[in-house]
Amino acid sequence: MLVARFYAPGDIRLEQAPEPxxxxxQLKIAVANCSTCGTDVKISRHGHHHIRPPRVIGHEIAGRIVEAGEGxxxxxxxxxxxxxxxIPCGKCVECADGRFTVCSNQESMGYxxxxxxxEYMIIPEAVLAVDGVNRVPDNVDLAEASVxxxxxxxxxxQEIAGVGEGDTVVVMGAGPIGCLHVRLARAKGAAKVYLVDLNRGRLDMSAALVEPDAAICGEETDAVAEVLRLTGGRGADLIITAAASGRAQEDALRMVARSGRISFFGGLPKDAPIIQLDANAVHYxxxxxFGANGSSPAHNKRALELIxxxxxxxxxxxxxxxxxxxxxxxIETVAAGTAVKVTIQP
Structure with a gap:
């Protein structure tokens, strides 16, 4: 069978491997779709400390069961x-408290x-142990399920940040995650959702699909000033930084309303994780x-229901x-931002 294995930054090889x-x-599945994301770009360029190569990567997975192992x-x-x-361990203090997304022993598919x-892959016992395999509803195709x-x-x-009825929300970053944030915020009852991106082409492509109340190109206008203008000088109730940008995080503090919330959803590059933050603004x-890290098995189930x-x-x-x-x-298409979501169909 054909696989894509990561060996080192810049070295992902298409290889033939024995069918597992x-x-x-364990379960064996025939992969129908494995969608790509910015994390795949980061792995391809910089690797990851949890990946011991060679490793077949890809973690947005949907498929059909081929065989079930003993038991x-x-x-x-x-x-x-x-x-x-x-994959949370299900045993640590965090997991015992139901805080699976910050499991101290978390593992991951593709890592x-x-x-x-x-073409085929094994779902490990650790995934089944935490109820991490979900049936796909009949009206959802497997490409959608991978999302x-x-x-x-x-x-x-959005659960952590408390998105709710009547909120004015700013989503910074018009990639696939930003698009999903816009749609989920609407589903949760947000009154206004504004989408911000530096890249005019990506912003227009995404805005045409998710139709935010305003699409703001940060390369062409001062995004902070525009959000303040749109909100009558008040600022937005919630800012979601769906981009790996320290500048976006700093700007979020300048465009958020009093008693507002900021979700640092997108992680920053490992070599530049420090931002300037006006602690007095936070105080007064x-x-x-809020931080946000990954998802739990239950979130995956609810995501399928929302789809x-x-x-x-x-x-x-x-x-x-x-x-x-x-x-x-x-992977290069994802890096270039010329598509919203790219899915691989083995």
Whole structure:
């Protein structure tokens, strides 16, 4: 079978590998879709400290069950499934408190275990142990199901930040995550949602799909001034930084309303994680700043429900479908920002 293996930064190889056999407690699936994201770009360029090469990467996974290993019940050949990416241990203090997204022993598909850039793959016992395999609703195709994982992360971030009825929300970053944030905020009852990006082409492409109340190009205008203008000088109730940008995080503090909230959703580059933050603004305006990291198995289930119900449509966000042999092109397309969501169909 064909796989895409990471060996080192700049070295992802398409190779033939033996078709795997599930061991006890495992499932084998035929991968139907493994969508790509900015994390795949970062891995391809910089690697990751949790990845011991060679490793089959890809973590936004959906497919059909081929075989169940010894001791696995409740699944049959042909069942359509979506697989979590972040795997909590289920045993640490954080997991015992239900805080699975900050599990101190978390593992991940495509990092600790071979991922979805392959024709077939093994779902490890650790995933089944935390109920991390989800049945795909009949009205959801497997390309859409693969987008449940990033939507689950967005759902986690918005739950933490408390997006709700009547909020004015600013989403900074018009990539696929930003698009999902816009749609989920609307589903949660936000009154106004503004989308900000530096890249005019990406902003226009995404805005045409998700139709924010305003699309603000940060290269052409002062985004902070424009948000303040749109809100009558008050600022927005919630700013979501859906971009790996320290400048976006700093600007968020300048455009948020009194008693507002900021979600640092996008992580910063490891070599530039420090920003300037006006602590007095946080203090006197009673601003809340939240982190957001990944998703839990339960978030993945709810994300599939949101897709199935039509509350958060994702089909139109998949603007490129490529074969596994085009994995390098797919990753570079994501890096260039010329597509919203790219999915690999092995």
């Amino acid at each position: 056999t599930p061991g006890p407690g 696995v019940t409740g699944w049959a050949e042909g069942d359509r499934v979506q697989v979590i990416a972040a 600790h275990y071979d991922g979805g850039f392959a 449940a994982e990033p939507l689950a992360c967005v759902l986690n971030g 305006k009673e601003i809340s700043i 199935s119900s039509g509350e958060v449509p994702v089909a139109d966000l998949i603007t490129e479908r490529m074969s596994l042999s085009d994995v390098h092109k797919a």
